[in-house]
Amino acid sequence: MISVKYAFFLGCLIPARQPHYENSVRKILPQLGVELVDMDGANCCAPFSIQSLDYTSWLALAARNLCIAEQMGLNIMTLCNDCYESLLAVNTLLKEDKELRDRVNKILSDVSMEFKGKTDVKIFSDVLYENVGLEKVKDAVKKPFDGLRVAVQPGCHLTKPKRIHFEQQIGQLALEKLVEATGAISVPYERKEACCGGPLRGINDEVALQVAKQKLDCMRAAGVDCITTVCPFCYLELDMGQIEIKRHLNEDYNFPVLHFAELLRIAMGIKLEDWEVKAHRIPITKILDMAEAK
């Protein structure tokens, strides 16, 4: 059954705060022919905030992760938009620019590593779309979400910056097609490609909430039933954010937010456990009930 194998880059946030996302991925991918191998010793991807502090540190830390995957002889699969952006960007830059590669390799030599440019980086949704394929995903769906109106939240780094992502992947389209493979409707809405507001957390929480609210207003105008994403930061901002918006801005949306891995898992008929259901701040009961009614 296993037809493709990936080095599984978990990142920081997911194993620490969103194990329900990780668990769903670990449950569904082997059933779809994807084997995941954990990356021992891997460090933080070095997100864009680190890039802003020191560009060279960002390059070197991301490159170290790429080296681990090279040593494993595997391509990397990430679950997080930020990890994806960092690893994909550094992989592309170092493959293209010999001078930069030499500079980073000089740093990596202190930890007995060398970037050779022999790995590629994919995000979970692209692995489903490209390696598994829509037909196989559709075949795996046992409880289709007929008529469920889903707002896809692609998140910034699924598709941006364009100079890195251009022609390398299909990002948002893949996620929309995958949602439709579950029987649901991927609903068009304004500001779909806009940021969720999450990156402003810790810098200006008030603006972060306003940005999230704008997005949620557009989703409401489009008449969606729930939200799905592959990005753990968008998930956090839109799930927890709704609680905060209700408290501070007196606006109640009540849109369940599911990681796409969870939506697909439910559609595949693999039940979520109680702790996974409870991990959601906005209850997902109506989505579970819809699947149960099949």
Add this chain to the structure above:
Amino acid sequence: MFAIRNLTAKQGNIPEGILVQAQSLYDNGRVVTAGRMAVIQREKYGLCKEPAVDVKAVQKILKKTHFDKLLKKGS
């Protein structure tokens, strides 16, 4: 753009939230770490142990890039 931001950071202008992340990266190899409860929960729910980070390797790299000095300036 990054050159300007990096220069600002070198002068010690680092937002507090970012500084906390950066310090955690240096100390733990991760910007977000699993607390004791998360570790217990992972075990309870049958998830494999979180893959360990090679913190020494991370610190070696960050010393070489003088990231450690940047942290001192920002704090």
